Amino acid sequence: xxxxxxxxxxxxxxxxxxxxxxxxxxxxxxxxxxxxxxxxxxxxxxxxxxxxxxxxxxxxxxxxxxxxxxxxxxxxxxxxxxxxxxxxxxxxxxxxxxxxxxxxxxxxxxxxxxxxxxxxxxxxxxxxxxxxxxxxxxxxxxxxxxxxxxxxxxxxxxxxxxxxxxxxxxxxxxxxxxxxxxxxxxxxxxxxxxxxxxxxxxxxxxxxxxxxxxxxxxxxxxxxxxxxxxxxxxxxxxxxxxxxxxxxxxxxxxxxxxxxxxxxxxxxxxxxxxxxxxxxxxxxxxxxxxxxxxxxxxxxxxxxxxxxxxxxxxxxxxxxxxxxxxxxxxxxxxxxxxxxxxxxxxxxxxxxxxxxxxxxxxxxxxxxxxxxxxxxxxxxxxxxxxxxxxxxxxxxxxxxxxxxxxxxxxxxxxxxxxxxxxxxxxxxxxxxxxxxxxxxxxxxxxxxxxxxxxxxxxxxxxxxxxxxxxxxxxxxxxxxxxxxxxxxxxxxxxxxxxxxxxxxxxxxxxxxxxxxxxxxxxxxxxxxxxxxxxxxxxxxxxxxxxxxxxxxxxxxxxxxxxxxxxxxxxxxxxxxxxxxxxxxxxxxxxxxxxxxxxxxxxxxxxxxxxxxxxxxxxxxxxxxxxxxxxxxxxxxxxxxxxxxxxxxxxxxxxxxxxxxxxxxxxxxxxxxxxxxxxxxxxxxxxxxxxxxxxxxxxxxxxxxxxxxxxxxxxxxxxxxxxxxx
Numbered sequence: 001x002x003x004x005x006x007x008x009x010x011x012x013x014x015x016x017x018x019x020x021x022x023x024x025x026x027x028x029x030x031x032x033x034x035x036x037x038x039x040x041x042x043x044x045x046x047x048x049x050x051x052x053x054x055x056x057x058x059x060x061x062x063x064x065x066x067x068x069x070x071x072x073x074x075x076x077x078x079x080x081x082x083x084x085x086x087x088x089x090x091x092x093x094x095x096x097x098x099x100x101x102x103x104x105x106x107x108x109x110x111x112x113x114x115x116x117x118x119x120x121x122x123x124x125x126x127x128x129x130x131x132x133x134x135x136x137x138x139x140x141x142x143x144x145x146x147x148x149x150x151x152x153x154x155x156x157x158x159x160x161x162x163x164x165x166x167x168x169x170x171x172x173x174x175x176x177x178x179x180x181x182x183x184x185x186x187x188x189x190x191x192x193x194x195x196x197x198x199x200x201x202x203x204x205x206x207x208x209x210x211x212x213x214x215x216x217x218x219x220x221x222x223x224x225x226x227x228x229x230x231x232x233x234x235x236x237x238x239x240x241x242x243x244x245x246x247x248x249x250x251x252x253x254x255x256x257x258x259x260x261x262x263x264x265x266x267x268x269x270x271x272x273x274x275x276x277x278x279x280x281x282x283x284x285x286x287x288x289x290x291x292x293x294x295x296x297x298x299x300x301x302x303x304x305x306x307x308x309x310x311x312x313x314x315x316x317x318x319x320x321x322x323x324x325x326x327x328x329x330x331x332x333x334x335x336x337x338x339x340x341x342x343x344x345x346x347x348x349x350x351x352x353x354x355x356x357x358x359x360x361x362x363x364x365x366x367x368x369x370x371x372x373x374x375x376x377x378x379x380x381x382x383x384x385x386x387x388x389x390x391x392x393x394x395x396x397x398x399x400x401x402x403x404x405x406x407x408x409x410x411x412x413x414x415x416x417x418x419x420x421x422x423x424x425x426x427x428x429x430x431x432x433x434x435x436x437x438x439x440x441x442x443x444x445x446x447x448x449x450x451x452x453x454x455x456x457x458x459x460x461x462x463x464x465x466x467x468x469x470x471x472x473x474x475x476x477x478x479x480x481x482x483x484x485x486x487x488x489x490x491x492x493x494x495x496x497x498x499x500x501x502x503x504x505x506x507x508x509x510x511x512x513x514x515x516x517x518x519x520x521x522x523x524x525x526x527x528x529x530x531x532x533x534x535x536x537x538x539x540x541x542x543x544x545x546x547x548x549x550x551x552x553x554x555x556x557x558x559x560x561x562x563x564x565x566x567x568x569x570x571x572x573x574x575x576x577x578x579x580x581x582x583x584x585x586x587x588x589x590x591x592x593x594x595x596x597x598x599x600x601x602x603x604x605x606x607x608x609x610x611x612x613x614x615x616x617x618x619x620x621x622x623x624x625x626x627x628x629x630x631x632x633x634x635x636x637x638x639x640x641x642x643x644x645x646x647x648x649x650x651x652x653x654x655x656x657x658x659x660x661x662x663x664x665x666x667x668x669x670x671x672x673x674x675x676x677x678x679x680x681x682x683x684x685x686x687x688x689x690x691x692x693x694x695x696x697x698x699x700x701x702x703x704x705x706x707x708x709x710x711x712x713x714x715x716x717x718x719x720x721x722x723x724x725x
Contacts, residue, residue, distance in 0.1 A: 003234060004248070004260040007267030010274055010350040013310045015318040016068035020075045025060035027076040028083050035133065036126035037087045042094040049087060056324040059083050065315030066192075067199040067308070077137060078199055084130045085157070085188055086325075088112075091127055092161055093241065100169040102162065106659075109158050116151050138198065145206040146197060153191040160186040160580065164245045173244050173253045175640035177591055178584065180223060180545055183245065185580070187229070189222035196308045202301040208294065212527070213284040214302075216546065220277035221309045223545060225316055227270040231263060232326040254640070255633075268622070269544070271353045274313065276543040281306050283538075356621050357541045365610060369696040370602040370631055376639040378646060381682035382432040383425075386439050390424040394443040401501065402494035403451050407458050413451065417702065420692030423447050429683025430560070431676075434567065441505055442563060448498040449525065449556045455495060456529045457609065461536055469533055473526045479503055480519045482512070510566070517574070518566075521558040528553035532613050541612050541621045548591065548615065555597060557590035564676040570669035576660075581652045582670065588645040589677040593684045595638045599631060600688040603696065608703040642681070649674050 018024075032038050032054055040048045063079040070078065096105035114120060115131040123129040139147055163182055167174060174182065184190055197203045208214055230237075230247040237243040247269075251262035285306070289299050320326055384390070395418060398404065404413050427443035434442060460469035478489040479500040484507065491497035499522075507515050528550055535542055542550070552558065565572070576582055598615045605611040612618075615637075619630035653674065657667050692698040 003239065004258075004263040006231060007264050009228070009267065009317060010271040010353070011314065011317060012274065012278070012350065013314040015065050015314040016311065017315075018064040018068045018070065018075055020070075020072035021060055021064035023072045024063060024075045024079040025058075028060055028079045029054060031076075031080050032083050032087075032130075035084075035130040037083065037130060040091065040126045043099070044094065048091050048094050054083070057086065058319075058323055059086065061322065062315070062319040065318050066312040067196075068311055068315065069308075070199045070201075074199055074201075077134075078195060080130075081134055081138075081195060084127070084134060085191070087130070088127050088158070091125075097165055097168060097241075097243070100165070102165055102169065105162055105165055109161065112158055113155060116154055142198070143203055143206075145209070146194070146203050149209070150191075150194045153194050156185040157188050157191050163580065164243065167244055168242065171244075173250055175637065175644060176250055176254055177548055177637065177641065178588075178644055179245070179247065179250045181584075181587065182580075183226045183247070184219065184222045186245070187222065187226045189225040190218055192225065192312065193218050193221055193309065196305060196312060200304045200308045202304045204302060204305055205294070205298045208288065208292070208298070208302065211288060212531070213280050213288050216280045216284070217277060217306065217309065219545075219549075220273045220280065221313065223273040224270060224277065224313050227266055227273065228317060228320060231266055231270075232320045234259075234263070236326060254636070265623075268353060271350055272543045272622070273545065275350060275353060275357075276546055277309070277313075279540075356624070365606050367603055367607045367627060370599070370616070370627060372599055373632060373635050375596070375599075375635060375685065376642050377682060377685050378642065379678040379682040381429045381686040382679060384428040384432050384434060384439050386434075386436045387424060387428040389436055390428060390439045390443045391422070393440045394424045394427075394447055395419065397440075397444050397501075398447050398451070401448075401498040403447070403498070405494065407455065408463075412454060412458050418447075420698060421450065422687070422691050423450060425690065426683060426687035429686060430680045431563075431567065432679050432683075438567065441502070444498070444502055445506075445559070445563065448495075448502055449559070451498070452495055452526065452529065453554070456533060457536070457611070461533045464537060466530075466533060466537060469530055473530055476526055477519070477523065480507065480515075480522060482515050482519065484508060484510075484512070484515070506563075506566075514566075518559075518562050521556075521562045524553045525556045525559055532611075535612060539612075541618060544615075544618055544622050547613065547618050548594075551594045551598075551613075551615070552587070552590045554613070555590070555594045557593060560593075560680060561586055561590070561677075564673060564680065567676065568669045568672055570665045572666055572669045572673070576662075576666070576670065579656065579660075581648060581656045582673075585645060585648045585653070585674060585677065588641045588648065589681055592638050592641045592645070592681055595634050595641075596685050596688055599634055600694040602627070602631070604694055604699055608699060645677075645681075 029051065032049075033051070038047070038049055038051050038054060042048045059082045060079050063075055063082055067075060067078055092105065092108070095101070096108065111124070112128055112131065115123070115128055115135060117135070119132050123132055139150075142150070160182060164186055166172075204214060227247050234246055234248045238246050238249050247266045248259060248262045251257065251265050252259055255262065255265070257265075285302065288294070289302075294302075395415065398413075398418055399415065404415055404418070406412070423446040424439075424443040427439055427446050430446075431439055431442045456469060460466065460472070472493070472495070475489065475496065476499055479487045479491065479496055480503045481487060487500050487503075489496075491500050507518060510518065531550055532554055565577075577586070595615060602614055602616050605614050606617055615634050616627060616630040619625065619633055620627055623629070623633075625633075653670065656662070657670075662670075688694060
């Protein structure tokens, strides 16, 4: 019996087929034979592939469906790349996954990566031979920027296979956030998105490639491909091959639900990610063009890229239904609606998911206090002995910056309200070993970030002044000069005055190369506040994956991590922070801290401020569950992220030290960084428990029943802004 029946798929774009399909099929069969892909022995005694396997998988059909418009030569090249990548996947499975040979897999991948560039040695296996040939045929015609991106995604595709292998050897199923992140790196879809630029003959402009809209297009494209593949490949991967990197299995284990329910939820998330792609393409890309003054030829290149990604989604689905590579799980019978010539369902139309994202608008959100379960916290908080001085300092600083002045003619913060927040207490736990000056600086950064977070909805959001918020956000960069000189403008608001002072005290002592990433962290946070404003204006509950990833920015997590790095006794090479282990360590800590805030701030945000950006609420809307269920899932996700953090510190960080042969000073610095993250995690939780910012009685006194009401779509102010204090 099959594990489940396939859910209805949201298919907004019809698949098309390239007329050069047969040419690609004949070419790639001959090429695969020439490269040795069809006669490579497997440890099991047979062959990894034979010609019958290649014919049955029919990668020429896949590429004809996913790249319907390219010419014959390009289609043949693209098909060869996909034959290589699927062979690599099966070759690695035969040689290392089934035997759990992690060290052998590491050596194999290290050699293979040497062929991402001019060959320095002779290939020793078919995967190396084929990669060397493909590199020579593809890369010379591409730009340096494309080449760097392609090397990065191919590196991830190959090297992160070790993550899958490690999880298999430990019988460990990833938590949902970790899975989505790592599936992008190991699953190949970002690699496919980069090859799309070869197929279209139009590269994404370097000036736009790392902006949020293009990044979201790549991520949603990737998630769509991977989630669909997980549904079709569950029987092959989980049942027959013993793999555990599959979203259906991840949902089964995390949510403790049957396979059918898990598959249905994966289908819902797939629809949500595809609709996020559409939303980004239709609303954020045009705005990006206008803001950047993108010239017409670059706009055309991006639009061709978007169209090509849509074609890939549609063609990829069609190929999954045809290819023998995947077991054909029975689909549910379609529902025939009178008057319609095609089968219909809310899922296949995507209407159900759109309704869930928008039907909350008229709801009265009198949610009341949300009682919290026990929260897993393995670390004890510590408090700086300089707390009293920091409290005095940061109260004076906030007053000096003008943060207690009225906003739009009404009070927002007062000295009494600020004292109840007790942000210095939070800083004293986050930076328990800091000097008095460092602690004052940390407390001031927390005060500035919290002020900005409160300011945006009050000053601009409730009146629908998105343009005013964008102008104010853009001005903030004037007060973060990278050359260490004077600001490029005069502060005209408490937000600007506070940032100018903080930048002078923080970036002044920095080395020039350290200032750029630190400024980027600040800009990411302020841009994320705009993202929240846009969602509120559209009355759109965010996609769960987009929410979690943007939450790190809205919470200022990267800024906090940057401040922690500044306090390290030894400088750490920046590239180490981009390794999988350290990045996952940072992300797991950031997510735990963000979700702490979502639990404690639920009543404040949902009832009093009518906000939508809270994971408890997002899960309510996505799963159709009660707030208590959403709360428990958030708490469980926090526990899983914390356990992942503990594993990374105890097992994977020491393995990184040995593999990269790090010196003792660098090892000590990275251990110190992990210890600072532990202080951050324990301190954040303790502060939320102690601060008056989220206490039910304090909230009632602060807001009363005059909660902030969202402005209508036209932007007229219907808000009753709260009176603080």
